[in-house]
Amino acid sequence: MNTFPFPGGVHPPDYKEPTSTELIEVAEPPQEAVIHLLQHTGAPAAPLVKVKDEVRTGQQIGHSDSFITASVHSSITGTVVAVEPRPHPVYGESKAVVVANSGFDMIDYKPMNRNWQDLQPADIISYIRQAGVVGLGGAAFPTHLKLTPPPDKKIDVLLINGAECEPFLTSDDRLMRERAEEVVEGIRILKRATGATQVIVVIEDNKQLSISSMTQALRKLEDSLNPISLCVIPTRYPQGSEKQMIYSVTGKEVPSGGLPVDIGVIVQNVGTAFAVFEAVVRNKPLYERVVTVTGDCVENPGNFVVRIGTPFRQLVETAGGLSKEPVKIISGGPMMGIAQYTLESAVVKGTSGIVLMSAEMAKVYEPSNCIRCGFCISHCPQQLMPQMIMKLATKEKWTEIKYQYNLMDCMECGCCAYSCPAKIPLVQWIKLAKYKTRMLKI
Amino acid sequence: MDNINEAVSEKGKSLSGQSEVAGVNNPSAADDDENKGLVRKTETETEKEPESISGAGSDKDPSAAEVLTDKADSEKDGEDKDASPDSAELKIERREAKKKVVPPKPIGEEKYTVTSSPHIFGNNTVSKIMWTVSACLAPAGLAGIYIFGFSAFWVILSCLAGAVLSEYVWQKLNKKPVTIRDGSAFLTGLLLAYNLPPGIPLWAAFLGSAFAVIIVKHLFGGLGNNIFNPALAARGFLLMSWPDAMTTWWKPFQYKLQTDAITTATPLAMMKSGHLQEFLDSFPTVGKMFSALLWGSRGGCLGETCSVFLILGGIFLIYKKYIDWQIPAVFMGTVGILSLVFYNIGMKSPMDPISTLFFSLFSGGLVLGAFFMATDYVTCPITLRGRIIFALGCGVLTAVIRRWGGLPEGVCYSILIMNAFVPLIDSKIRTTVYGTSVE
Numbered sequence: 001m002n003t004f005p006f007p008g009g010v011h012p013p014d015y016k017e018p019t020s021t022e023l024i025e026v027a028e029p030p031q032e033a034v035i036h037l038l039q040h041t042g043a044p045a046a047p048l049v050k051v052k053d054e055v056r057t058g059q060q061i062g063h064s065d066s067f068i069t070a071s072v073h074s075s076i077t078g079t080v081v082a083v084e085p086r087p088h089p090v091y092g093e094s095k096a097v098v099v100a101n102s103g104f105d106m107i108d109y110k111p112m113n114r115n116w117q118d119l120q121p122a123d124i125i126s127y128i129r130q131a132g133v134v135g136l137g138g139a140a141f142p143t144h145l146k147l148t149p150p151p152d153k154k155i156d157v158l159l160i161n162g163a164e165c166e167p168f169l170t171s172d173d174r175l176m177r178e179r180a181e182e183v184v185e186g187i188r189i190l191k192r193a194t195g196a197t198q199v200i201v202v203i204e205d206n207k208q209l210s211i212s213s214m215t216q217a218l219r220k221l222e223d224s225l226n227p228i229s230l231c232v233i234p235t236r237y238p239q240g241s242e243k244q245m246i247y248s249v250t251g252k253e254v255p256s257g258g259l260p261v262d263i264g265v266i267v268q269n270v271g272t273a274f275a276v277f278e279a280v281v282r283n284k285p286l287y288e289r290v291v292t293v294t295g296d297c298v299e300n301p302g303n304f305v306v307r308i309g310t311p312f313r314q315l316v317e318t319a320g321g322l323s324k325e326p327v328k329i330i331s332g333g334p335m336m337g338i339a340q341y342t343l344e345s346a347v348v349k350g351t352s353g354i355v356l357m358s359a360e361m362a363k364v365y366e367p368s369n370c371i372r373c374g375f376c377i378s379h380c381p382q383q384l385m386p387q388m389i390m391k392l393a394t395k396e397k398w399t400e401i402k403y404q405y406n407l408m409d410c411m412e413c414g415c416c417a418y419s420c421p422a423k424i425p426l427v428q429w430i431k432l433a434k435y436k437t438r439m440l441k442i
Numbered sequence: 443m444d445n446i447n448e449a450v451s452e453k454g455k456s457l458s459g460q461s462e463v464a465g466v467n468n469p470s471a472a473d474d475d476e477n478k479g480l481v482r483k484t485e486t487e488t489e490k491e492p493e494s495i496s497g498a499g500s501d502k503d504p505s506a507a508e509v510l511t512d513k514a515d516s517e518k519d520g521e522d523k524d525a526s527p528d529s530a531e532l533k534i535e536r537r538e539a540k541k542k543v544v545p546p547k548p549i550g551e552e553k554y555t556v557t558s559s560p561h562i563f564g565n566n567t568v569s570k571i572m573w574t575v576s577a578c579l580a581p582a583g584l585a586g587i588y589i590f591g592f593s594a595f596w597v598i599l600s601c602l603a604g605a606v607l608s609e610y611v612w613q614k615l616n617k618k619p620v621t622i623r624d625g626s627a628f629l630t631g632l633l634l635a636y637n638l639p640p641g642i643p644l645w646a647a648f649l650g651s652a653f654a655v656i657i658v659k660h661l662f663g664g665l666g667n668n669i670f671n672p673a674l675a676a677r678g679f680l681l682m683s684w685p686d687a688m689t690t691w692w693k694p695f696q697y698k699l700q701t702d703a704i705t706t707a708t709p710l711a712m713m714k715s716g717h718l719q720e721f722l723d724s725f726p727t728v729g730k731m732f733s734a735l736l737w738g739s740r741g742g743c744l745g746e747t748c749s750v751f752l753i754l755g756g757i758f759l760i761y762k763k764y765i766d767w768q769i770p771a772v773f774m775g776t777v778g779i780l781s782l783v784f785y786n787i788g789m790k791s792p793m794d795p796i797s798t799l800f801f802s803l804f805s806g807g808l809v810l811g812a813f814f815m816a817t818d819y820v821t822c823p824i825t826l827r828g829r830i831i832f833a834l835g836c837g838v839l840t841a842v843i844r845r846w847g848g849l850p851e852g853v854c855y856s857i858l859i860m861n862a863f864v865p866l867i868d869s870k871i872r873t874t875v876y877g878t879s880v881e
Contacts, residue, residue: 006876012562167562243876256877263880316544327555334561342552343544361562362555368568368624369666373819375566378826383873387824406875414560421566422666428558 004251006244008381009236010415012167012335014206019170019294022302024178027318029076029101033309034086034346035061036096039132040140042068047097053080056108058285060132061097070142070349071132075287075307078102089312089331089345090338096346099309112283116189124193124280131279132286132349136271137161137172137240138332140350143272147193149261156264158196159249160187160273162203162210163233163240166333169353171290172270174303176203176210179274180217186273187228188221189280194266199228201270202245206235237335238413242267244381256409271352292353293319296361297326306347312354313343328362330355335414365423376416376426382409386416390429398436407433568665571764572625576632578755579814583636585738585748590640591697594744598635600644604651605631612660626665630654633673636745636810637854638680640692641705646684650676670861671821674854681854691741706741709805711850719792728797735804746807756813766826769833770812776837777844778803784845808840811853821861828864828871835860 038044045062049055055074062072078101088094116124129144149155164172176183191199201218203211211232218228233239233248243254246265254260260267268276271290278284287308294301299320306315312329316322330337331345331354340354376386385405392401401407407430416426436442587594609627613620622628631651638647654676662668681688693706712721725731734740738747746752759765781802785791791798803809816822816836823832836856843852 010564012564247876253877253880255880256875258877313544313546321544327553328557328561329554330561334559336559337561338559339554339556339561341554341556343546355561357561363563364555364557365563368621369664371568371571371626371666371819372822372824373571374824374826374829377824377873380873382876384875385825385873388868405872406878409875409877412559417558418560418562419564419566421564421568421571423563423567425558427560431558 002251003231003233003248005234005236006247006381007383008379008415009238009244010379010418011235012237012418014235015168015294015334016170016173016206018301019168019292019303020173022170022174024171024174024290024303024305025318027304027306027310027315029105029307030310030314031101032081032311033074033076033078033099033101033307034096034311034344035072035075035099035309036086036088036094036346036348037062037072038088038091038094039072039308039349040070040134040142042066042070042142044095045069045072047083047095049074049080049083049097051080051082054078054102055080055099056106058287059108060285068142068145070134070144071130071285072097073132073285073287073308074099074108075309076101077104077106087340087342087345089340089348089351092341096309109283109285112281114281114283116185116192116280119192119280121193121195124189127280127283128193128276131275131284133272133275133279134286134349135269136275136289136349136352137269138336138350138352140348143268143276146261146266146268147190149266153261154264155194155196155261155266156198157250157266158187158191158194158199159245159265159267160190160199160201160270161240161242161245161267162201162207162214162270163245164207165204165235165237165240166335166337166352167237168294168355169292169333170294171292171303171352173207173210174292175274175290176207176270177213180213181221182277183270183273184214184217184221184228185281186275186277187268189276190268190273191228196266200249201228201230202249203230203232204235204239205232238381238411238415241381241411241413243411256406286349289347289349289351291315291347291351293356294353295326295330295356296358297322297324297356299323308347308349310347311343312340312345312347315347315354316343316356322356324358326356327359328357330357335418336412367424368422370422370424373421375419375421379415379419381413381415382406382411384410386410386426386430389433390424390426393429393433393436396436398433398440398442401433402437402442407437410434568626569624572629574762574764575759575814576625576629578758579629579632579636579745579752581751581755582738582748582810583632583745585751586636586640586744589694589738589747590692590744593697594640596644597638597640597642597647597744598632600647601635601638601651602628602631604648605634605655608652608655609660612656618664621665624665627655627659630659630672632745633814634676636814637673637677637743637807639688639690639742640744641690642680642687646680646687650680653679666820668820669864670858671815671818674815674858674861677854678858693741694739694747708741708850709735709801710844713801713805714844714850722792731797732800735800740805743807743810746810749804749809752809752813756809759813759817765813765817766829768826768830769817769822772830772833773812773816773837773840774803774808776834777808777840780838780841781844784841787845802841802844806844806851807853811836811840811857815853815857816860821857821864823864823867823871825868825871825873827873828867831867831871832860832864835863 043064043066045064048063049061056077059074060071061074076099078099081100082098085093086096125144125147133143134140162172162176231249238244246260252263255262275286288305290303291306292303293315302319329340331340331351389401389405410430412427414427605627606622609622634651634654654672658670658672658675659668691706691708693704696704709721736749740747760767778799782798785798823829839856840852
């Protein structure tokens with residue numbers, strides 16, 4: 001299949017070897033699950049339970065009437081011991097339902113093998129909403145909303161994102177290798193739900209084993225009328241970014257400030273496809289996901305099926321504990337992940353991995369003067385001008401940054417800061433600018 | 443094999459079954475394992491741990507298995523193609539054996555680095571770039587020493603000393619961190635030396651690089667903030683102050699004759715004074731002239747003459763993606779094409795078009811300027827589009843100065859003039875941001 005190379009991008013070392021050969025293992029449910037009510041992009045859910053309530057695995061414990069939101073389910077069986085702010089991997093601190101494990105894992109939903117072929121798209125979407133499925137690639141946007149375009153828009157192309165371009169992370173890769181058939185079923189369900197005429201699974205060319213297992217599964221479950229195609233794209237960061245992927249495969253650009261659905265495309269992660277399969281066919285709410293635990297401080301890096309709300313500390317214990325003292329703990333990959341201030345942060349739906357880095361790997365550089373080399377511009381996949389944004393940010397010219405230098409088109413992929421020879425924290429400047437424009441309502 | 447597969451799927455089904463699996467399999471593993479002692483030791487550790495930490499573990503076996511049955515059902519045999527069940531089992535065992543507790547720390551005692559993403563960085567640094575560019579310039583300098591003799595070496599040395607020392611002294615006096623190790627002052631000194639005649643008095647060379655570093659670079663705010671290319675501005679300063687010393691050119695290889703160096707004129711100066719035919723006549727064939735121009739056997743600045751090494755160094759920088767190929771290509775292309783036109787306006791060129799092209803590209807400082815001066819990050823525009831406009835402007839100005847200006851050579855001043863336009867270019871020429879050109 002023809003691909004359209006997007007401009008910029010970088011080739012960081014991928015560090016995937018330690019975990020790409022590890023089977024997905026099921027991790028022990030935590031003694032205490034910290035289930036955040038803000039698991040997703042959008043409004044936080046309101047708790048449906050109070051302290052001392054008994055909850056079961058898969059029971060809905062959070063709900064919101066807002067438009068952009070997703071319901072939250074308990075991941076273990078036990079007693080609610082607190083509803084209070086706890087360390088959140090993305091938002092620093094956020095309200096969470098803390099459940100103490102009773103030791104008995106009892107489920108609150110009826111496992112089944114539903115025949116999705118009989119369902120209408122609206123029913124599929126409603127099952128997905130009930131199960132609290134969100135985008136598992138990292139941004140955690142509620143899936144049922146993505147599948148429901150505004151009435152005047154139509155979804156033509158459904159892209160399934162199996163690029164996993166972040167270094168270190170292998171959860172999607174393993175999922176495609178071990179659960180290819182479920183993933184493909186999930187993709188077929190998504191196809192039915194969206195009515196897309198063209199469905200393309202997109203995988204980077206460094207995941208040959210995923211490509212072959214997905215090809216086999218696609219062949220086995222092929223729908224002869226509208227086959228699902230597989231597109232292999234060259235390995236380059238950030239190939240897995242939504243806009244870059246759309247450009248790579250279709251050659252079309254998503255309008256600035258718009259959504260992919262504006263050009264008739266939506267992108268879903270392979271992990272999301274798997275969660276959709278579980279939600280629709282198995283009737284299982286999203287209360288566990290595959291998380292890669294890796295980094296040079298972990299004794300036995302691996303991929304684990306982890307209950308949502310498992311504290312990072314227990315995740316590290318599951319991976320054999322620490323081999324040396326970490327100085328940096330990252331939720332997500334090293335390019336876009338968020339550094340944690342504590343190991344008490346708990347897994348949320350968007351946590352695709354945690355990386356524990358030693359001092360030598362997580363080197364902190366002292367920024368020097370900008371030499372105007374322009375690497376940040378030539379490596380920017382969005383073709384922004386990070387150097388100009390940084391320079392104007394030092395002068396606090398927020399309006400100019402936002403309207404003349406397209407601040408909001410930045411997705412903070414980190415290519416600029418990665419390529420900067422002066423080690424200027426460009427992403428930090430951009431985040432500051434976004435924060436300032438939000439605060440000052442510019 | 444079946445047993446092993448079972449063990450693996452058992453593990454998949456229920457986690458709390460793990461200790462059991464490990465218990466069953468460990469002795470056999472210990473038998474074939476060479477490090478028996480080690481395995482046994484870790485085994486005893488794990489036996490203690492599950493009891494003390496997850497006492498409730500044994501209680502939840504039945505229900506956990508029940509919950510996850512449907513998942514186990516859907517699991518396929520063999521699971522994975524690249525990891526044999528054998529190795530998978532061993533890995534799980536190892537994991538079991540090594541499972542250890544990460545003791546919780548009270549809040550506030552955890553000390554982790556918290557920075558904005560990204561958390562890994564490319565291996566380019568400012569000093570790496572500066573030293574690489576210097577290294578790419580080195581062969582041309584060695585060629586200059588070979589062509590013009592050892593005095594060229596002393597000129598280079600004085601420039602380097604002047605640049606590095608003045609940066610050191612300036613930063614010490616101003617109580618700023620000393621940055622001479624980053625190589626930028628070294629590079630400035632080197633570039634200035636390459637732009638000087640081999641016979642220039644050493645004090646002038648020293649003074650010139652001090653001017654470049656202190657006046658042109660540090661008075662404007664230091665690295666990254668100067669408007670004009672320090673080496674070229676210093677050359678301009680020297681040319682204005684000591685025009686005689688700056689325009690006395692040595693004949694190549696005169697030092698070998700053990701005589702006092704005999705002066706000559708640069709090819710461009712000969713053309714300007716109407717003696718182009720003389721220059722051409724000094725070579726028996728056109729081919730000889732081409733090779734003399736390429737290899738640098740001509741009068742000129744000590745580092746600008748050997749075009750071959752300069753081009754090789756420049757190509758290496760392009761290959762390393764340190765410089766954009768568009769700048770030298772557009773700069774040299776513009777000069778070449780305009781020379782073909784200009785040399786036939788108001789004068790009669792004795793050369794055929796190919797020779798004219800060749801002469802215009804390799805007879806002066808164009809190669810050095812196009813590959814190493816116009817590409818100076820600090821003093822050229824920041825976007826690729828801007829850089830192309832910049833290179834185009836340099837090319838036009840060079841061709842115009844060479845043909846109609848008061849000086850024979852135009853590269854230095856054309857780059858300096860275009861340097862002044864860089865802030866304007868940068869404010870007007872932007873990139874086309876993804877998604878802004880579509881509805």
